[in-house]
Amino acid sequence: MSAPQASIALSVTGIEKSFGPTRALAGADLTVAAGEIVALMGANGAGKSTLVKIISGSYWPDAGTMTLGGKAVSFASPREAKAAGIATVHQATDQAGAAGLTVAENLTLDELCGTGPLFVSGRSIRRRARAIAGLIDLDLPMDRDFLDLRPAERQLVAIARAVAAKASVLILDEPTSSLSTAEAERLFALLKRLRAQGMAILYISHRLGDLAAIADRAVVLRGGRIVGAFPRPIDFPAAVAAMIGRPLEAAAHGGEPSTAPIIAALRNVQLIPGAVRFDLDLRSGEVVAITGTLGSGKSRLLRVLFGLDTPHAGTVTLDGKPWHSDGPGRSIAKGVFMVAEDRWQSSLLPPETPGASIAGTIALPHLPRWFPAGIIDATRERLVATDAIRRLGIKARNADATLDQLSGGNQQKVVLARWQAEPCRLLLLDEPFQGVDVGAREDLIAAIRGSQGGSATVIATSDTEEALEVADRILVMRDHTLISADGSEGSLAAAIGGAASASPRKLEP
Structure with missing residues (x-):
């Protein structure tokens, strides 16, 4: 009209x-x-x-x-x-x-x-x-x-x-x-x-x-x-x-509810004062997408899971034990990895910084584990990076290339490769496809879904299409609480937009 x-x-x-x-x-x-x-x-x-x-x-x-x-x-x-x-x-x-x-x-x-x-x-x-x-x-x-x-x-x-x-x-x-x-x-x-x-x-x-x-x-x-x-x-x-560009569905990869072991569990969690409380189970081998509008609380949920923030109320467990962290070092040591929304601020080094190459970027958070004596083996770093370049299709001349020489999609592949270089229990990705073209996004999705093993992955994204492409299960965050839709087109659309037909509830699969 x-x-x-x-x-x-x-x-x-x-x-x-x-x-x-x-x-x-x-x-x-x-x-x-x-x-x-x-x-x-x-x-x-x-x-x-x-x-x-x-x-x-x-x-x-x-x-x-x-x-x-x-x-x-x-x-x-x-x-x-x-x-x-x-x-x-x-x-x-x-x-x-x-x-x-x-x-x-x-x-x-x-x-x-x-x-x-x-x-x-x-x-x-x-x-x-x-x-x-x-x-x-x-x-x-x-x-x-x-x-x-x-x-x-x-x-x-x-x-x-x-x-x-x-x-x-x-x-x-x-x-x-x-x-x-x-x-x-x-x-x-x-x-x-x-x-x-x-x-x-x-x-x-x-x-x-x-x-x-x-x-x-x-x-x-x-x-x-x-x-x-x-x-x-x-x-x-x-x-x-x-x-x-296609009919709205619950999830592109969804099937029967998972019965795999629970990696992380949230019980009666309230992210901020006044928000509705919710429960959530994250299971081994599962990719869960959390979608919602800007300011809905997606990033805060990931920070709580990583241990950077403490929920206002409720409990979080990792492998059945109470989970809290005194900093990123402890989280990484426990196999809880996070890629924040702004990769340049959180994950990448300026090109003039020592270790700013692909090899150095991937190795950086793992240095204490890989080289406990403090002597860095550059050959090992390059071998890991070269394997990641091949496996993820990173377009770079070699493992010594600096990140400023790469496109946004290839930079993000390097960041993902960093966290695939060590065994993981819980992988948290905040807007991982931001500034990434369609081809690189397909490579990233394949890498995310192909490396699950015994870990659980949580992806925060404001793009419904991205959630549909990557997730086994999609949940919607609104007003700092999680909303579960019943899988129908109308229900998921209502949850995203805040219509009355979607309401908070417990969110086990």
């Missing part, structure tokens, strides 16, 4: 954008009408962020056209886009305003940086700020520092600025990812008011519950193109199938 031509506020046609050999957008078309909320859906890497950055002036398209209010436009900067009437509220709410300035100063920032008066007083700023806040019934202390605000309050400040600037198009990127239910409902009420006033709203979210509550229409982006459009009431199983 599309809007009548006369009411279209924003239209993009045939938008293309490439970054080197990577084609992010391949002829994307999108319209948003005045007084309409359009949900933009798509898996990670589908091109959503690139499209938004082109609309909002951060990127210049390689091809295609854009109209605003029926007039052809092109923007060389976000400032130009904003001046034309396009306001974007990003997921990182600390970017929604200026740190170190008060709420009043942030509300009036556009006017102060534009054609406002040369001399202003604190009193006049506060008076004007209260008027802007009144446009959306925003009630905040005007003298509070912007960074002292909660994420929901920062978003509202940004939206108030957009309304004051008479923006015709508002773009929201994952606006409820860090909001409570009450804060999200307040946001929805405001967006409905803005829609009634004629504002066009492009709403980006993985949370299907949000879209069911707020969207008039959903469009699905995959592979840089719009591949589906769904009018209200939105058929979410069909929309998710369009998003991932």
